[in-house]
Amino acid sequence: xxxYLDCYPCFMRQALDAGRMAGAxxxxxxxxxxxxxxxxxxxxxxxxxxxxxHVIHRMVRRLTGVDDPFREVKAVSTCQALALYPWxxxxxxxxxxxxxxxxxxxxAGNIIDFAQTTAPRDQAAxxxxxxxxxxxxxxIDDLGILRAALTTTREVLxxxxxxxxxxxxxxxxxxxxxxxxxxxxxxxxVKGAPVLNDATWDDALAAGIDAVAEIVxxxxxxxxTILEDCTAEFREIFExxxxxxxxGQANYETLSEASAPLVFLLRAKCPVIARDVGAPVGSLIxxxxxxxxxxxx
Amino acid sequence: xxxYLDCYPCFMRQALDAGRMAGAxxxxxxxxxxxxxxxxxxxxxxxxxxxxxHVIHRMVRRLTGVDDPFREVKAVSTCQALALYPWxxxxxxxxxxxxxxxxxxxxAGNIIDFAQTTAPRDQAAxxxxxxxxxxxxxxIDDLGILRAALTTTREVLxxxxxxxxxxxxxxxxxxxxxxxxxxxxxxxxVKGAPVLNDATWDDALAAGIDAVAEIVxxxxxxxxTILEDCTAEFREIFExxxxxxxxGQANYETLSEASAPLVFLLRAKCPVIARDVGAPVGSLIxxxxxxxxxxxx
Numbered sequence: 345x346x347x348y349l350d351c352y353p354c355f356m357r358q359a360l361d362a363g364r365m366a367g368a369x370x371x372x373x374x375x376x377x378x379x380x381x382x383x384x385x386x387x388x389x390x391x392x393x394x395x396x397x398h399v400i401h402r403m404v405r406r407l408t409g410v411d412d413p414f415r416e417v418k419a420v421s422t423c424q425a426l427a428l429y430p431w432x433x434x435x436x437x438x439x440x441x442x443x444x445x446x447x448x449x450x451x452a453g454n455i456i457d458f459a460q461t462t463a464p465r466d467q468a469a470x471x472x473x474x475x476x477x478x479x480x481x482x483x484i485d486d487l488g489i490l491r492a493a494l495t496t497t498r499e500v501l502x503x504x505x506x507x508x509x510x511x512x513x514x515x516x517x518x519x520x521x522x523x524x525x526x527x528x529x530x531x532x533x534v535k536g537a538p539v540l541n542d543a544t545w546d547d548a549l550a551a552g553i554d555a556v557a558e559i560v561x562x563x564x565x566x567x568x569t570i571l572e573d574c575t576a577e578f579r580e581i582f583e584x585x586x587x588x589x590x591x592g593q594a595n596y597e598t599l600s601e602a603s604a605p606l607v608f609l610l611r612a613k614c615p616v617i618a619r620d621v622g623a624p625v626g627s628l629i630x631x632x633x634x635x636x637x638x639x640x641x
Numbered sequence: 642x643x644x645y646l647d648c649y650p651c652f653m654r655q656a657l658d659a660g661r662m663a664g665a666x667x668x669x670x671x672x673x674x675x676x677x678x679x680x681x682x683x684x685x686x687x688x689x690x691x692x693x694x695h696v697i698h699r700m701v702r703r704l705t706g707v708d709d710p711f712r713e714v715k716a717v718s719t720c721q722a723l724a725l726y727p728w729x730x731x732x733x734x735x736x737x738x739x740x741x742x743x744x745x746x747x748x749a750g751n752i753i754d755f756a757q758t759t760a761p762r763d764q765a766a767x768x769x770x771x772x773x774x775x776x777x778x779x780x781i782d783d784l785g786i787l788r789a790a791l792t793t794t795r796e797v798l799x800x801x802x803x804x805x806x807x808x809x810x811x812x813x814x815x816x817x818x819x820x821x822x823x824x825x826x827x828x829x830x831v832k833g834a835p836v837l838n839d840a841t842w843d844d845a846l847a848a849g850i851d852a853v854a855e856i857v858x859x860x861x862x863x864x865x866t867i868l869e870d871c872t873a874e875f876r877e878i879f880e881x882x883x884x885x886x887x888x889g890q891a892n893y894e895t896l897s898e899a900s901a902p903l904v905f906l907l908r909a910k911c912p913v914i915a916r917d918v919g920a921p922v923g924s925l926i927x928x929x930x931x932x933x934x935x936x937x938x
Contacts, residue, residue, distance in 0.1 A: 349657055349667070349671060349674060350657065352653050352657070352674050353650040353651070353653035353654040353657070354650070356649050356650035356653055357650040360646055360647065360649070360650070370646070373646050374646060377646060377649050377681075378682055381678040381681060381682055382682075384674075384678060385675055385678055385679075
């Protein structure tokens with residue numbers, strides 16, 4: 345997805361928020377805004393939003409000297425999501441269509457913004473949020489394509505988004521295993537180093553992903569999946585994958601034009617992304633791209 | 642009020658919105674953002690937000706060649722508010738405390754963002770919005786101070802905010818006249834030239850303000866009241882006024898530190914302003930500053 349002019353104010357906001365999360369002083373926050381504006385003024389117009397965010401967040405980490413401002417937030421997010429795990433497992437077990445339920449849950453995990461606070465969250469409120477997501481229709485509903493692809497494929501690559509959401513991804517992966525009659529290899533790709541509250545290796549481990557998938561790192565410290573910033577090893581995994589499930593907005597932003605068999609699972613929270621997807625803000629999206637039936641791996 | 646770092650992303654948003662309202666091309670919108678960033682990078686740190694907005698909006702008007710992008714929006718806003726006029730007059734007439742009702746209505750006029758669209762607005766929805774404002778308590782309630790000041794003063798200066806809101810101000814001014822036993826001189830200050838959807842002379846006339854107050858211009862094309870940018874004539878009116886009722890956020894931003902007997906009427910819509918006022922976002926504010934009882938003019 346290209347960067348729209350509407351993203352410019354948002355980058356400024358992101359720089360400020362990331363600086364504050366890293367404990368930057370007022371002067372440092374001001375400096376971060378000045379550096380962000382310098383970068384925005386130098387853009388060539390071909391960058392995706394996460395590519396620009398990559399430069400900004402790396403700059404924030406370097407100048408503040410805090411390499412993982414979201415460490416505590418991520419740990420708390422995972423704990424809170426794990427507390428929901430038995431309940432969401434029951435939801436899938438009781439569902440008429442367990443795959444549809446698990447896909448909705450995977451998007452629900454993307455809806456709950458675990459990163460908002462490190463304070464203990466009201467479990468009842470979190471459950472309400474999950475129930476609301478389950479009751480919402482998919483505005484773009486390519487579940488049928490995903491289901492068909494799963495009947496032929498023996499390998500799935502899941503691209504993670506945030507910590508906490510990882511627990512919901514685990515439930516989706518468990519449903520994928522249950523849904524196929526043949527053994528399924530699932531790889532779960534996390535960031536190579538911290539960026540925002542995106543899941544890294546430790547966050548995936550804490551969510552118990554290793555029990556259901558092979559955790560792989562993309563080697564990058566950018567949000568989404570900027571292939572040029574990933575390791576050659578990851579790029580090979582990506583290019584060979586017969587089915588890629590990409591979670592969250594940043595993966596959509598970075599891969600919407602990629603030539604790979606993709607299913608994007610996200611909530612379109614940002615107006616610019618919603619417009620690009622072609623759905624109203626707040627929509628639940630399960631959108632398949634470049635998946636051709638019968639060509640599964 | 643000083644400018645906070647949180648205002649920086651908002652200035653970018655304002656430049657983009659104003660450019661679009663003026664029909665700027667994508668290239669021009671990009672240019673406006675670059676120029677806005679240049680200006681933000683050159684700030685000394687002593688400017689109020691409307692002082693910065695002043696430079697940005699003047700730049701947008703100059704570069705787009707559109708000197709009043711909100712002309713149509715303002716005309717439609719005034720028409721829509723005038724359609725409510727008989728009904729809000731009835732509300733005041735039926736109220737137990739007509740001044741309290743009129744003050745609430747004057748803030749309700751500030752709540753309804755008439756500038757959002759030129760499309761005909763649902764009158765029922767507008768009435769709901771007004772009723773909601775009437776039912777909301779004032780988070781900062783200096784109505785008693787305003788009431789006391791009105792018993793001794795014979796002159797009031799009202800600083801206008803947006804077109805449309807002007808009709809609600811007219812109802813407030815009518816209530817001020819009804820509330821005092823002695824003849825009251827009311828001056829209603831509008832912008833000297835267009836900025837955003839702020840009321841100018843024509844907008845005040847269209848709202849029928851001339852029937853209840855002497856319309857005066859502040860001579861400035863900035864939002865709020867930047868005294869140094871106003872005419873000497875207006876500054877004299879301001880300095881002599883024994884009671885100033887200042888409408889909306891921009892007047893608060895520019896005059897919160899002014900040495901004048903002020904009553905601010907606004908809804909704190911912006912988180913930065915709400916924090917500065919010391920009230921939650923969305924609060925209805927009637928805040929008196931530097932009004933000393935018995936010193937009325």
